[in-house]
Amino acid sequence: MRTKGTSPDKLKTQAAALLDKVRITQPRIHCITNSVAQTFTANVLLALGADPSMTVAPDEIGAFVSGSDATLINLGTLDTDRRQAALIAAETAKGLGRPFVLDPVFAHKSSSRKKLAQTILALEPSAMRGNSDEISGIEADDRKVVLAETGSIDTVRFCGSIAKLQNGHPLMAKTTAVGCALGAVIAAFLVVEEDRFLAVTAALMSFGVAGEVAAAKANGPGSFVPAFLDTIHNLATSDIEKLGRIS
Amino acid sequence: MRTKGTSPDKLKTQAAALLDKVRITQPRIHCITNSVAQTFTANVLLALGADPSMTVAPDEIGAFVSGSDATLINLGTLDTDRRQAALIAAETAKGLGRPFVLDPVFAHKSSSRKKLAQTILALEPSAMRGNSDEISGIEADDRKVVLAETGSIDTVRFCGSIAKLQNGHPLMAKTTAVGCALGAVIAAFLVVEEDRFLAVTAALMSFGVAGEVAAAKANGPGSFVPAFLDTIHNLATSDIEKLGRIS
Amino acid sequence: MRTKGTSPDKLKTQAAALLDKVRITQPRIHCITNSVAQTFTANVLLALGADPSMTVAPDEIGAFVSGSDATLINLGTLDTDRRQAALIAAETAKGLGRPFVLDPVFAHKSSSRKKLAQTILALEPSAMRGNSDEISGIEADDRKVVLAETGSIDTVRFCGSIAKLQNGHPLMAKTTAVGCALGAVIAAFLVVEEDRFLAVTAALMSFGVAGEVAAAKANGPGSFVPAFLDTIHNLATSDIEKLGRIS
Numbered sequence: 001m002r003t004k005g006t007s008p009d010k011l012k013t014q015a016a017a018l019l020d021k022v023r024i025t026q027p028r029i030h031c032i033t034n035s036v037a038q039t040f041t042a043n044v045l046l047a048l049g050a051d052p053s054m055t056v057a058p059d060e061i062g063a064f065v066s067g068s069d070a071t072l073i074n075l076g077t078l079d080t081d082r083r084q085a086a087l088i089a090a091e092t093a094k095g096l097g098r099p100f101v102l103d104p105v106f107a108h109k110s111s112s113r114k115k116l117a118q119t120i121l122a123l124e125p126s127a128m129r130g131n132s133d134e135i136s137g138i139e140a141d142d143r144k145v146v147l148a149e150t151g152s153i154d155t156v157r158f159c160g161s162i163a164k165l166q167n168g169h170p171l172m173a174k175t176t177a178v179g180c181a182l183g184a185v186i187a188a189f190l191v192v193e194e195d196r197f198l199a200v201t202a203a204l205m206s207f208g209v210a211g212e213v214a215a216a217k218a219n220g221p222g223s224f225v226p227a228f229l230d231t232i233h234n235l236a237t238s239d240i241e242k243l244g245r246i247s
Numbered sequence: 248m249r250t251k252g253t254s255p256d257k258l259k260t261q262a263a264a265l266l267d268k269v270r271i272t273q274p275r276i277h278c279i280t281n282s283v284a285q286t287f288t289a290n291v292l293l294a295l296g297a298d299p300s301m302t303v304a305p306d307e308i309g310a311f312v313s314g315s316d317a318t319l320i321n322l323g324t325l326d327t328d329r330r331q332a333a334l335i336a337a338e339t340a341k342g343l344g345r346p347f348v349l350d351p352v353f354a355h356k357s358s359s360r361k362k363l364a365q366t367i368l369a370l371e372p373s374a375m376r377g378n379s380d381e382i383s384g385i386e387a388d389d390r391k392v393v394l395a396e397t398g399s400i401d402t403v404r405f406c407g408s409i410a411k412l413q414n415g416h417p418l419m420a421k422t423t424a425v426g427c428a429l430g431a432v433i434a435a436f437l438v439v440e441e442d443r444f445l446a447v448t449a450a451l452m453s454f455g456v457a458g459e460v461a462a463a464k465a466n467g468p469g470s471f472v473p474a475f476l477d478t479i480h481n482l483a484t485s486d487i488e489k490l491g492r493i494s
Numbered sequence: 495m496r497t498k499g500t501s502p503d504k505l506k507t508q509a510a511a512l513l514d515k516v517r518i519t520q521p522r523i524h525c526i527t528n529s530v531a532q533t534f535t536a537n538v539l540l541a542l543g544a545d546p547s548m549t550v551a552p553d554e555i556g557a558f559v560s561g562s563d564a565t566l567i568n569l570g571t572l573d574t575d576r577r578q579a580a581l582i583a584a585e586t587a588k589g590l591g592r593p594f595v596l597d598p599v600f601a602h603k604s605s606s607r608k609k610l611a612q613t614i615l616a617l618e619p620s621a622m623r624g625n626s627d628e629i630s631g632i633e634a635d636d637r638k639v640v641l642a643e644t645g646s647i648d649t650v651r652f653c654g655s656i657a658k659l660q661n662g663h664p665l666m667a668k669t670t671a672v673g674c675a676l677g678a679v680i681a682a683f684l685v686v687e688e689d690r691f692l693a694v695t696a697a698l699m700s701f702g703v704a705g706e707v708a709a710a711k712a713n714g715p716g717s718f719v720p721a722f723l724d725t726i727h728n729l730a731t732s733d734i735e736k737l738g739r740i741s
Contacts, residue, residue: 036532036548038283042423047468052423053353054283055324060357067356077549079575081326106547109561110554174727176536176546221541222723229469233421285530289670294715299670300600301530302571307604314603328573476716480668 006198008246011163015202015244016237018193023049027191030068031184032056032085034076034105037177040225041072044181047232050188058084065092070187073120074103074180075113083116090123099126099190102145103183108137121145126190127200129183146200148186150179154204158197165201166245167208169215171224178228182207201246209243210235253445255493258410262449262491263484265440270296274438277315278431279303279332281323281352284424287472288319291428294479297435305331312339317434320367321350321427322360330363337370346373346437349392350430355384368392373437374447376430393447395433397426401451405444412448413492414455416462418471425475429454448493456490457482500692502740505657509696509738510731512687517543521685524562525678526550526579528570528599531671534719535566538675541726544682552578559586559594564681567614568597568674569607577610584617593620593684596639597677602631615639620684621694623677640694642680644673648698652691659695660739661702663709665718672722676701695740703737704729 006014028051033041038054045052053064058081065071071093073086093100102125104117117138121128127146128135135149146158154165172178186203193199213235214227253261275298280288285301292299300311305328312318318340320333340347349372351364364385368375374393375382382396393405401412419425433450440446460482461474500508522545527535532548539546547558552575559565565587567580587594596619598611611632615622621640622629629643640652648659666672680697687693707729708721 034548035282035529036536039286039423039533042283043468043472046421046423054281055353057325057327059359060325063357078551078554080551106549110557112553174540176533176540218724220720220724220727221537222720222725222727224720225537226469226471226473226720230465230467231469233467233469282529286533286670289530290715290719293668293670301528302600304572304574306606307572310604473714473716473718473720477712477714478716480714480716 011201011246012241012244014198015205016240018189018199018202019206019235019240020237021192022188025192026051027069027188028067029070029072029184029187030064031072032082032089033072033074033180037074037076037180040177041181041184043229044232045184045188047229048185048188056082056085058088061085061088062092065089066096069191070099072101072103072184072187074105074183075107075117076105076180078113086116086120090120094123099187101125101183101187102128103180104128104130104134104138108133114138126196127186129186146196148200148204150182154208156197156201156204161197163201164247165204165208166247167205167243168211171215171218171221172211174221175224205244206240209240212243213239258448258493259488259491261445262452263487265436265446265449266453266487267484268439269435272439273298274316274435275314276317276319276431276434277311278319279329279336280319280321280427284321284323284427287424288428288431290476291479292431292435294476295432295435303329303332305335308332308335309339312336313343316438317346319348319350319431319434321352321430322354322364323352323427325360333363333367337367341370346434348372348430348434349375350427351375351377351381351385355380361385373443374433376433393443395447395451397429401455403444403448403451408444410448411494412451412455413494414452414490415458418462418465418468419458421468422471452491453487456487459490460486505695505740506735506738508692509699510734512683512693512696513700513734514731515686516682519686520545521563521682522561523564523566523678523681524558525566526576526583527566527568527674531568531570531674534671535675535678537723538726539678539682541723542679542682550576550579552582555579555582556586559583560590563685564593566595566678566681568599568677569601569611570599570674572607580610580614584614588617593681595619595677595681596622597674598622598624598628598632602627608632620690621680623680640690642694642698648702650691650695650698655691657695658741659698659702660741661699661737662705665709665712665715666705668715669718699738700734703734706737707733
């Protein structure tokens with residue numbers, strides 16, 4: 001990990017403190033997310049202590065984003081309503097100076113997705129989450145947006161700082177919408193911490209540690225889901241300090 | 248509790264009997280509900296012994312409502328299809344004299360929602376479920392519609408009768424779509440009982456008792472979901488008589 | 495069971511081998527399915543070892559079907575996007591000679607569904623799954639499409655061959671989207687086996703055995719869901735050989 005003089009141990013302590021801050025603050029997070037991920041994402045936010053709303057109707061999206069502390073824009077199932085809503089949400093959040101997170105799902109698989117992702121990226125989201133194909137596919141610049149690249153090792157990059165996070169469990173990739181829900185968790189952490197690099201790193205660490213703790217209690221991807229939500233709800237800050245792995 | 252001479256104990260016995268009647272009758276319930284709540288709502292109805300259908304396509308909604316014993320209209324995620332479908336469903340149900348339930352989610356947060364909710368309310372749904380902001384926001388009249396106001400204490404009001412129900416558990420608010428599913432359960436109870444005040448009270452009592460029993464077995468909001476569905480499926484009428492709390 | 499000289503025991507061994515082949519091949523399955531079933535279907539495919547995508551946007555569907563090994567077209571919640579996407583998907587899959595599965599949900603309940611189902615059927619899907627009302631309602635010809643009719647006993651018919659499968663459990667009908675997810679599992683098996691009758695039979699047998707094993711661990715329809723996904727993930731081929739029931 002290379003960041004402005006912050007040691008891994010200090011970062012773990014800071015991440016744990018931010019988890020507590022999210023629980024106390026109960027930030028309102030509006031999510032434009034795909035229909036596969038909506039229920040799970042709402043449940044992850046509730047388990048985290050945040051307050052989700054999920055409508056994708058274009059004529060309402062401005063009001064919902066304005067009433068929220070941060071917004072997630074996930075391009076997973078991109079129908080006509082979501083396409084319009086995504087742009088309105090990004091413009092509204094930018095206009096208000098509120099955090100918003102872009103998850104450019106499958107941006108490398110369809111030219112219309114790539115174009116929309118780049119249009120939203122030009123509005124300067126606070127952070128972007130994706131796998132390496134998605135992030136490299138839309139040529140994001142880590143001087144403007146915090147890049148959270150998830151994979152077997154997660155990497156957070158921003159303006160020369162880099163954190164490599166080694167938490168998580170293979171069952172997380174065997175459950176739909178886990179990655180999508182992470183985008184919403186990042187949004188929640190951005191509400192309580194202005195240092196975006198720290199906020200995103202803390203979100204990924206909390207999420208990965210919760211995944212690890214839950215997987216140890218699960219018999220497969222089915223029982224992983226309730227175990228993961230229970231763990232997010234019950235996670236002790238000491239678990240993050242004890243189990244967080246940064247290199 | 249103030250209602251036409253019915254004692255709390257008698258109401259608990261009646262509520263328990265209605266739960267059995269729902270299981271025997273297996274009412275067909277059509278749900279226009281938000282995309283976050285669809286799966287959970289269908290599973291709650293199946294666990295209850297009812298037979299759900301969930302399409303929101305405007306050109307089919309008339310046929311599906313006509314083929315159902317009762318209908319739920321929930322305004323959660325209000326896209327173009329759902330907006331049209333909601334009105335057609337309300338008009339169809341009213342025309343057939345079948346029970347329908349309105350859940351005016353977020354009606355106080357957007358003027359277009361409020362207007363749609365009021366238009367549907369003018370078609371005289373059998374019952375309306377919401378929190379206090381939603382119900383006061385659309386100025387519903389408890390002489391025409393049974394009002395089920397949910398919160399830390401649930402209140403049912405109709406034509407001067409009032410029941411205050413003290414079942415439930417905080418985990419129910421930590422799981423998305425629990426309130427939305429309650430709307431569908433109310434619809435199912437309205438099929439088997441003409442006394443609307445009694446039907447709605449019985450639905451809320453059964454739901455709250457199930458939540459309490461399930462929460463006692465859960466480790467958090469994740470394990471609450473399967474425990475709640477199992478409990479609805481397995482709930483004994485004696486549980487309602489034993490655990491129901493009305494004041 | 496009557497098929498070209500294949501004994502029930504041999505079929506069980508072949509079915510078990512195909513399950514392994516699906517896990518090794520990790521086929522990409524694109525699903526146009528209803529909004530109630532999307533999350534569960536994606537999770538079933540992931541548990542099975544397949545790689546799901548779920549978008550229903552008409553302008554993207556061609557690219558997603560082209561990038562997949564097989565496609566499911568389920569008519570459950572039939573909005574404008576899905577209606578268009580279903581046709582494009584069927585035409586794309588047919589043009590590429592890739593397997594696709596039709597699930598004509600409620601085709602007997604609405605004339606517009608029936609017409610769409612018949613149009614897709616004329617494009618010759620590899621297999622069709624439905625209950626007896628749905629299959630008889632659209633007059634499918636088992637010389638052109640493998641017919642998987644599910645009920646208390648499942649029947650697979652194709653060109654004179656017939657298999658009757660007696661696995662499964664009543665809890666499967668108490669959980670929404672179980673039947674819909676089976677359509678996606680059939681698509682996955684069709685990728686790894688050219689003999690369509692065998693592929694569909696193996697899919698139904700694996701699914702039914704998993705349902706039985708899961709139900710034995712569940713306390714009701716709620717705990718059945720995680721148990722079922724765990725079981726699909728962990729199912730041993732010896733379980734299929736031991737528990738499969740064909741007559």
